[in-house]
Amino acid sequence: MKSTFKNFYFLAIILLIAACSSDDSTEIDEEKPTISVNYTSGFPQGCALLSRGETYNFRAMVTDNSELAAYSIDIHHNFDHHTHDDQVTECDLGEIQSPVNPLIYVENFTIEGSLTSYEINIPVTIPTDIDAGDYHCAYSVTDATGWQSRTSIDIKIVE
């Protein structure tokens, strides 16, 4: 019987040693991608005014330590002031208004070729029949691991 329980101790020690020695044979990616419009040609900048009927190139820089995978652009109204952006500047919001025919721009794109840096450049035409007012432009980007970064910008669509 004694020897059986010596084995228990032995097993317990093995367990503890195994627990403490983590062999990181698999390299894991712990870094999120980054996203920014804070450079000269980044668009839109905080509080930007966009005119109906115009076409704008939406541009943002995205980077990752290993492999960029996909990004999205989401333009939606902020007529109810439900949220604010994460940019440094604070914009003057218009009156709270009810949406009649707001612009909804919801698009996803993939980034091919295992890139570690990429400039998003998507032309968007603002339709002439949509509601003017406060809007949000939200960018997001993922890497191949599944990490995501987002940024959100307050903009205004004018006549």
Add this chain to the structure above:
Amino acid sequence: MLQKILGIWLFFSLCTTAFAQDSFQIKGIVQHAKDFTPAQGATIIGNNLYAVSSETGAFSINNVREGTYSFTVSHIGCEPITIIVEVEQNMEEVKVFLIESATVLEEVKVNGKTKKREALEVPIITQTVSKEFLEQNRENTLMQTLSKIAGVSTINIGSGQSKPVIRGLGFNRVAMVQNGIKHEAQQWGNDHGLEIDQHGIENIQIIKGPASLLYGSDAIAGVVDIQPNQTPLPNSFGGEVNILGESNNDLLGVSAGVTSRKDKWFYRGRLTYRDYGDYKVPADRINYENYVFELDDNDLRNTAGNEADASLGIGYVTEGFKSETVFSNVNAKNGFFANAHGLEVRTSSIDYDSSNRDVDLPYHKVNHFKITNNTSISAGEHLLHIDLGYQNNNREEHSEPVPHGYMPTPPDTKERLFIKNTYSLNFRDDFNPTDKHDMVVGLNTEYQNNNIGGWGFLIPEYNRFTAGIFAYDQFEINSNFHVLGGLRYDVGRVDTKAYYDWYPSTVNNADGSTSYIHYQRSKDKTLDFGSLSASLGLSYIQDKTSYKINVGRSFRMPLANELASDGVNYHMYRYERGNLDLDPEVSYQLDLSVEHTENSFSVGVSPFVNIFQNYIYLNPTSSYYETIQIYEYTEAEVFRIGGEFNASATITKNLQLDASLEYVYSEQTSGPKEGFTLPFSPPLSGLLSARYQFEKILIFNKPQLIADYRITAAQEEIVPPEEKTDGYQVLNMSFLTEIDVFKNSLPLEMRVKLNNVFDTKYFNHTSFYRLIDVPEAGRNISLSLTIPFQ
């Protein structure tokens, strides 16, 4: 002659008188101290003197000479008491008051085995939590109280709610059992707490390991089993009122309970009410990504809430039969942090800062109604147990209606509604085929019916039926060596219901046309599952050391959301996609436990190794659905290793030191997140406690000072979308005492507790608000007063 005769007669008669004067009668009465009812049949035993009390409790002992005598008075169900009687002339009636033995169950000790010994013999590694522990360590929620136990932690949602986590696994991987019935609510939910009144619980058994054999699906990581309360003694009445106040969230709580038993019928009831304001964190602002939320007076905006609970139990006990039915209702309302709901940053026109006690949007409210019946029948060699349960869980989540993607502004605030009915029937037969064997065979069945409502879709409606049969045998090789082996088979059927969006989405077709579609989010599907569970364990007791080893296979049936969800969770910014091909989760675990106890110290270690064949989790992919990141329910092989260490030493008669350590390492060994850990992995953590018992000071009886120092390491092991969390050290102090207010009545119990003494700003890796960088609660002073009555 006559004179002589007279003289002799007188002499003798005088003598007789003198002798008679020398021998007295002791008269007395034996009563129960509690209610002054007579104690019939009490034995009063002294040196060569003996009496038994009558129906009125009276007794008498004749022919006792003058002097001092000692008697022992004993009665069934009472503590034996020794009395000293001065026998002399004109002595008064002796009054004896008997105090009940602590519990009915302690009478079982007569058979030679204490509960403690039984626990040592069972090869399943369990931990028992007593009422005393719960009262001394009571925190805001039951799980926060239990998290002092190594290997048990919580996922907290603010100050008023928390979910159980055992060795790093939580949600539906821990079975919560109350009165033999599995507690069924919306356990899968991120911001869902446990709907159980933490007052009035006498005994909890925790299994830190797979326990499907005994509890079926969901007990894959462990069980928190709240045992039925003990049957009160005949002709007893008792109760207590507990009042609690806290400074951090301005909490006021009252809980009152009574128990009563005449002869065969017994009753118990409890009412609990708690109301609290926003809780304070040691920070003026929260920095989450690029957002900054200024806090008003350190209040975590809109985290106030309240809770009202009631329960009533009615029982009948007689020779060989016992049955108790308990009705309970838990009703709670909690606000969620207003600046960010989940990960979604929000601004609002609601004036949250006008009061720290109101609950504005977003909030949830839940009502959990439960009826349980536990019946035990002893039929010859067999002890039959039948547990019946009905539960109705009604949970609503409200938030300000906001348009998202193609969803227009919803008509009201009711974002989600879940109504779940659960019916349970458990049966087991406990018998001893021989002296050496203790066999149990049983059946568990459960039917769930889940309904949904509101404008936000997360999980489909479903019906689910599960049934399992099991048998296990505890075999005594010798009095110190026990083996337990068991097998179980479960079948289950999940019926998911179809769901379509209530609004149309815009779809640009390949031919250039545009259509407007009400997307289907879940399908009508019937899925069948079956799974085997098994367990084999040994326990060996060698003097002061006990050893246990257990190997087991456990399972968990996939949930309806894991199978069939298909929609956007806007608060978490993710599109959740289920997978109809998921198999029941299967886990194998090897557990060890060694405990050594000496008079002045004890040490214990309980390591484990665990392999999941297919751990189901929500994996963030790199793809998008309408600009929302797609998360998919995925299976992966997982390897886990870890354990707990406990040590306790009595330094002097008054000073006791305790230390514990807990650690889990998890790694996904296959699948898209190979090499990563599991979500919500608790970091390495240790707890040092010192307890000093003072002598009686004035009216303070048994005053104790306790210091708990928690040291937690940083959590560097993360999986998307988690953040690494720094380590921290937090000191909690408490002072416990009994107060003798009135003579001859039970003492008041008082507790003053100071949590987070230095108002340390730290983050808990497994807290719901961790994702938005909200620190844990700041300094809190709580005062608890318990007033017992009889």
